[in-house]
Amino acid sequence: DARVTQTPRHKVTEMGQEVTMRCQPILGHNTVFWYRQTMMQGLELLAYFRNRAPLDDSGMPKDRFSAEMPDATLATLKIQPSEPRDSAVYFCASGLVRTSGTYEQYFGPGTRLTVT
Amino acid sequence: KNQVEQSPQSLIILEGKNCTLQCNYTVSPFSNLRWYKQDTGRGPVSLTIMTFSENTKSNGRYTATLDADTKQSSLHITASQLSDSASYICVVSAFTTGTYKYIFGTGTRLKVLA
Numbered sequence: 001d002a003r004v005t006q007t008p009r010h011k012v013t014e015m016g017q018e019v020t021m022r023c024q025p026i027l028g029h030n031t032v033f034w035y036r037q038t039m040m041q042g043l044e045l046l047a048y049f050r051n052r053a054p055l056d057d058s059g060m061p062k063d064r065f066s067a068e069m070p071d072a073t074l075a076t077l078k079i080q081p082s083e084p085r086d087s088a089v090y091f092c093a094s095g096l097v098r099t100s101g102t103y104e105q106y107f108g109p110g111t112r113l114t115v116t
Numbered sequence: 117k118n119q120v121e122q123s124p125q126s127l128i129i130l131e132g133k134n135c136t137l138q139c140n141y142t143v144s145p146f147s148n149l150r151w152y153k154q155d156t157g158r159g160p161v162s163l164t165i166m167t168f169s170e171n172t173k174s175n176g177r178y179t180a181t182l183d184a185d186t187k188q189s190s191l192h193i194t195a196s197q198l199s200d201s202a203s204y205i206c207v208v209s210a211f212t213t214g215t216y217k218y219i220f221g222t223g224t225r226l227k228v229l230a
Contacts, residue, residue, distance in 0.1 A: 004159075014142070042222040043205060056215045091159050105150075107159030 002026045004108035006092050012114045018080040021111045023092030024073055032075045033105065034060075034067055035091040043091075049075065050097065082115045089113070118143045120208050122221035130229055133196055137224045139189040147211040151180050154203045154223070155161045163191070163204075176211030196228045 005024045013019055025032045026072040047057035052069040060067065064086075066078045081087055089110040095103040120141045129135050141149070148167045152160035164173045164180040166189070172181045177194045193200055206221040 022230050043207075043220045045220075048216075056217075082171045093159070105164070107161065110159055 004092055004094050004106050006090075006108040008111055008113050009109060010112045010114075012116065013082055014116055015083055016081040017115075018078065019082045019086075019113060019115075021077045021090050021092075021113070023075040023077070023094075023108060025075060025092070026106055027073070027096030029094035029096045029106075031095045032069060033091075033093040033095075033099050034056075034075070034077050035093065035107075036088045037091060037110075038088045041104070046077070046090075082113075084115045087113055087115050118208075118210060118217065118219045120219045120221040121162075121208055122204075122206050124222050124224060125222070126227070128227045128229060129196055131196060131198055135193050135196060135226065137191045137193075137204050137206075137226070139191070139208075139221055141189070141206075141208045141219070141221075143186050143187075143208040143210050143219050145183065145210050145212060146187075147209040147216060149180075149182055149189050150207045150209075151178070151189075152205040152207065154205060156202070159204060188223040193226075198228050198230060201226060201228045 007022045031050050034046040037043045046060040047067040049069050069075045089112050091107050091110045093105045093107045095105045097103045123138045127152045150161040152164050154160040163175050163178050166182045168184050179192045202224040203225050205223045208219050210217045
């Protein structure tokens with residue numbers, strides 16, 4: 001039963017520290033998404049990749065956030081330096097985009113980040 | 117401005133009853149509309165995806181409708197079960213300048229009581 005995995009599941013850190021979240025997409029999926037969810041804002045798209053290339057990162061604060069896909073089995077989201085307002089659940093999702101353009105997204109369990 | 121509005125914000129129903137959740141959007145150019153179910157503490161799970169030409173799509177007890185003219189969608193849940201208690205999120209995507217933009221509703225929180 002293929003699924004998206006994320007590590008860590010929970011992270012508590014102090015303001016100013018670097019945070020790295022990792023995601024393993026479903027094998028064979030060509031598109032990977034990073035989302036952030038808070039009670040106030042709901043679900044927000046931060047960035048997404050197609051075939052490991054960044055397609056859109058307009059939802060991401062560029063000064064402190066960075067997203068990469070070093071290889072097809074790993075996506076990372078890094079925050080440096082972290083701030084209390086970054087506290088949220090960060091979801092990774094993957095999908096296989098076909099020529100029709102419509103595809104399913106499969107979400108990971110999320111990383112709950114708390115910045116104190 | 118691209119927006120997705122969902123109503124009601126929260127809903128409580130008795131087990132076995134039907135309910136309908138609403139999603140109104142002002143997104144252009146429209147590409148597709150998705151409904152997700154999100155259980156507490158878990159990632160969203162896709163229920164349906166609808167393109168411009170589709171009016172209705174079912175997934176078990178879930179039936180989504182789309183009226184592209186009025187820019188409205190609904191998610192109908194038949195014979196609700198306790199396990200339907202979750203948040204339901206409507207997401208509309210627009211394809212523009214070679215990339216997809218995703219606009220999220222804030223969700224409807226459904227509680228099904230025994």
